[in-house]
Amino acid sequence: MQDFGLPSSQVYTPEIRFVDIDAAGIVNNATYFNYFEQSRISFFEPLLGKKWDWNAAGMVVARHEIDYRVPILFNDDVRIVTWIEHVGTKSMTAAYEVFKKKQGSWVLAAQAKTVLVSYNHSEGKPAPWAADVIEAAEGFGYGRPDF
Amino acid sequence: MQDFGLPSSQVYTPEIRFVDIDAAGIVNNATYFNYFEQSRISFFEPLLGKKWDWNAAGMVVARHEIDYRVPILFNDDVRIVTWIEHVGTKSMTAAYEVFKKKQGSWVLAAQAKTVLVSYNHSEGKPAPWAADVIEAAEGFGYGRPDF
Amino acid sequence: MQDFGLPSSQVYTPEIRFVDIDAAGIVNNATYFNYFEQSRISFFEPLLGKKWDWNAAGMVVARHEIDYRVPILFNDDVRIVTWIEHVGTKSMTAAYEVFKKKQGSWVLAAQAKTVLVSYNHSEGKPAPWAADVIEAAEGFGYGRPDF
Amino acid sequence: MQDFGLPSSQVYTPEIRFVDIDAAGIVNNATYFNYFEQSRISFFEPLLGKKWDWNAAGMVVARHEIDYRVPILFNDDVRIVTWIEHVGTKSMTAAYEVFKKKQGSWVLAAQAKTVLVSYNHSEGKPAPWAADVIEAAEGFGYGRPDF
Secondary structure (H helix, E strand, O other): OOEEEEEEHHEEEEOHHHEEEEEOOEEOHHHHHHHHHHHHHHHHHHHHHHOOOOOOEEEEEEEEEEEOOOOOOOOEEEEEEEEEEEEOOOOEEEEEEEEHHHHHHEEEEEEEEEEEEEEEEOOOEOOOOHHHHHHHHHOOOOOOOOO | OOOOOOHHHHEEEEOOOOOOOOOOEOOOHHHHHHHHHHHHHHHHHHHHHOOOOOOOEEEEEEEEEEEOOOOOOOOOEEEEEEEEEEEEOOEEEEEEEEEEEEEEEHHHEEEEEEEEEEEHHHHOEEOOOOOHHHHHHHHHHHOOOOO | OOOOOOHHHHHHHOOOOOHEOOOOEEEEOOOOHHHHHHHHHHHHHHHHOOOOOOOOOOOOEEEEEEEEEOOOEEEEEEEEEEEEEEEEEEEEEEEEEEEEEEOEEEEEEEEEEEEEEEEEOOOOOOOOHHHHHHHHHHHHHHOOOOO | OOOOOOHHHHOOOOOOOOEEEOOOOOEOOOHHOOOOOOHHHHHHHHHHOOOOOOOOOEEEEEEEEEOOOOOOOOOOOOOEEEEEEEEEEEEEEEEEEEEEEEOEEEEEEEEEEEEEEEEEEOEEEEEEOOOHHHHHHHOOOOOOOOO
């Protein structure tokens, strides 16, 4: 699937599971963060390789912010566009826009940002990004893509 | 809290979270197995000690069966009674009855059983239970308690 | 995707989310039931139409049983084959086999069955299946498919 | 339980379920928002009454922000202090501090804020808060409590 004319790793299509819908009949607000987790994995995998070990690698979530605009329902068709806003020595900001199909066109359903911190688990403290992470990010490019 | 005149480790009170309720307005059928997981932890902790490491210990779920009778709703008051039916050399059967308060009395909402297998993770195969597990189980006693 | 030479509605490919993996490093035993929920939706949708309302329709889970054989890991490639074993006047038994790719071939990872009951929510009791459910099931055929 | 010398409705004790722990061995970042959901319910229940219908009432999550400081582990003892920062005509800001016990003292594990919007589901748009919500909030008081 090729949406928005972007690389497929940058456009994640979440499966909206029946159980993701809460008692209010919409995707629970917490579940978006699981979708973002998958979006990041999808985004970084081609950059860092399938064997990227998410536990060892020490990319830790330090902050989230999200604005919900339009609720997501069970049969909705959803896409999440992910990009990197900025990479620092020990942190990185990822950003997302969540779209859903409404009467044939994509509507912005939510916007969010995550600050990720590079963490050395054996030393128990933040550490500079590995060179391959920085290179991959720079090669891909920063900021919201045009689409 | 002392319900049914049983040891508190044998009567687990699940928190019914808003997110546990699915689009049908009831606790999702899968979520019961998370309640049972907590019931088992609650049951075994006083027997095996707080420091019991659930990952290392190698108590693996091999089988579940469950009969749902009455759905659980958001504000329901729920208790899960847990016991051990039988302990074999490498396996064990736990059983549960789920009750909810309805017009002042406890109603059976579900019944379930779990077969647990003792697993040696370093060897990658089932292994006999550690002596302290058997002893703890025997000390506690087998079968559905009277209540 | 066409796996096992079966209709695509009968072969569900679950997304194994990072969050589906529990502290033991494997898909949590409860999460399988969410995969089965999606498998059933995928199975019934072409039979009953996209507009099938899962809340109104009153297909209620009355019983599950499952045998776990091989744990599912984060990057595993998984397929769930679903079929109907039997349809009664007010109940139905669905069955599943869960496979994962291991060194190039599909390995049976779990087997399960679900008893579904037809429920009239306005009357608050089981009710005979609607004619279109029976017809759809009969048209599709009963029992484990050859594959 | 009376922690921090605050009303019990303002100090929520989440159950840290085994399944809340993800493959990284810590409470998944998304799960905090389910804890906050329960914190809000616990906070508002004595103010608005047990029969407060969370679906009809139209308190919709419009925004979250969270800073994670110290990860939460399986056996951690956790408290979440909740308060209202501000109430507008159609929105409200709730704030939370998450503490965990570490070597005998409470350590700040996360801080978060949620913007809630009053929503009239039948009209499909934001609406002024019901008078009893405003009164309850004013009676309770705004801002981070001293503790």
